[in-house]
Amino acid sequence: MNNNKKWLILAVSIVINLCIGFAYAWSVFSKPLQVDFGWTPSQASMAFTINLFVLPIAMIFAGPLVKRFGVRVVVLLGGVLFGLGLYLSGMITTVYxxxxxxxxxxxxxxxLIYSITVSNTVKWFPEHKGLAGGLTAGGFGAGSLIFAPVAVQFIAAQGVLGAFQTLGLIFAGVILVLGIFIAAPPVSDIDNKATTAAANQSSGDVTxxxxxxxxxxxxxxxxxxxxCISGLMIISQASPIGQVMVGLSPEQAAFAVGFIGLANATGRVVWGTISDKIGRYNTLMCMFALSGAGLVALYFTKDLPLFMVGICLIAASYGGVFGLFPSITADNFGIKNLSMNYGVVMTGLSIGAFIGPQIAAYAVEKSGGSYNLAFIITLGINIAAIILVLIAKRMNAKHKMMLATEH
Known part of the structure; x- marks a missing residue:
């Protein structure tokens, strides 16, 4: 029974994460909001920035809530908040x-939802943690692939505010129905896994x-x-970038945003698999290098194919961040406290969510509509990141040598 149940919970968690992955389709709303309300690009992008800034903070609070109320209640609460937030967005009159x-x-x-769906699903699959976590996280990354084109159709039919309300009701309904099936593994299973994990753990566990x-x-x-900076800049601005730099229609731009979701989701699984073969830090360097190549492609793009190559390289590298950093956190600070430790590491997403979209908005406003300055700035950031990876790799090697000497 438990074997069938865990696959049901995995499937339900993926679908729920597809729904909340709608957040990555923000760029199809950005331009209509600017047109309807006269907002600047930086004003419009700030809504997306705040959304992703709040996300990891809510993840940290999810743990204590689960201990008190259980995983199902927290997911249902998350569904109510997500749907309500979208529905109320359809009633706004000011940017604030x-x-x-x-x-x-x-x-x-x-x-709340992302924290529970990923961590709870991994607990159901102790022998296939990477697969379960990657598929669940991949659902979140793939949300825009499905919902960006859907959102464009709703915007065309109902206006941008009507689209928010309709999608809010749909997503709340889906999550509330599917959330009923979310459950934690039996306590005995968790205890057994905890005992096994404790037996296998080294002294490397860090609070x-x-x-x-x-x-x-x-x-x-x-x-x-x-x-996170380059990826979130592109995710938040892909539709306007495509329309401004390549002359895409809103429908074509939405199609491109959908591929961002696919690349994002694919990156979460593929880069994690690659890191098992060539190491975490070598993989990070490859990711930042390919993200930089994507930025160069966007700088020189004049047509749809090169634009697609650029945004997909950047999105896949961004997705890889979420495939790699749980493992990097575990490698450095152990498994025992991974949930809380990774939640704190994830607060870096909040900072990236602020910087990335604002770089794009700043570039547009300074250059009279071009995004090229943003591509140059973020290319420099990727180069700096590669240098920091080399430093991290050297520090990690010294740390391993010290542990080997102690033992």
């Missing part, structure tokens, strides 16, 4: 209201408090920030 509705309320719902005292944490956290 959408910062609260889409940014704060919907973002909190996403964080969150002690982790925050290490230089390694701040290097890893810095890499998380840098790894």
């Amino acid at each position: 209201q959408i910062y609260i509705t889409y940014g704060l309320i919907a973002g909190s719902g996403i964080g 969150t408090r002690d982790m925050l005292k290490t230089v390694d944490f701040y290097v890893i956290w810095g890499l998380m920030v840098l790894g």
Whole structure:
């Protein structure tokens, strides 16, 4: 019975994450909101920034809520907040209201759901943690592939505010129905796994408090920030970039945004698999290099194919961040406290969510509509990231040598 149940929970978790992955389709809303309300690009992108800024903060709060209320209640609460945030976004009249509705309320719902669906699914698959976690996280990354074109159709038919309301009701309904099937593994299974994990753990387990005292944490956290900047800039601005730089129609741009979701989801699985073969830090360097190549492609793009290559390289590298950093965190600070430790590392997403979209908005406003300055700035950030990876790799090697000497 449990074997069938875990596959049901995996499937349900993937579908729920597809729904909240709608957040990555923000760029198809950005331009209509600017047109309807006269907002600047930086004002519009701030809603997306706040949404992703709140996400990891909500993830940290999800743990205590689960201990008190259980996984099902927290997922259902997240579904209510997500749907409500979108529905209320369809009632806004000022830019500050959408910062609260889409940014704060919907973002909190996403964080609660994402934290539970990924961590709970991994617990159901102790022998295939990477596969279960990758597929569940991949659902979140793939959401825009499905919902960006859908959102464009709703916007065309109902206007941007009507689209928010309709999608909010749909997503809330789906998550509330499917969330009923979410359940934690039996306590006996969790205890057995905890015992096994404890037996296999080395003395490398570090508490969150002690982790925050290490230089390694701040290097890893810095890499998380840098790894998110380019991806979030493109995710938040892909539709306007395509329309401005290549002359795409809104429908064509939405098609491109959908491929961002596919690349994002694929990157989460593929880069994690590659890292098992060539190492975490070597993989990170490859990711930042390919992201940089994508930025160069966008700088020179004049047509759809090169535009697609550029955004997909960047999105796949961004997706890889979420495939790699749980393992990087575990490699450096152990498995025992991974959930809380990774939640703290994930706060780097909040900083990247602020910097990336704002770089694009700044570039557009300074250059009169071109994104080329943004591509140059973020290319420099990727080069700096590669240098930081080399530093992290050297620190990690010294750390391993010290452990080997002690034993």
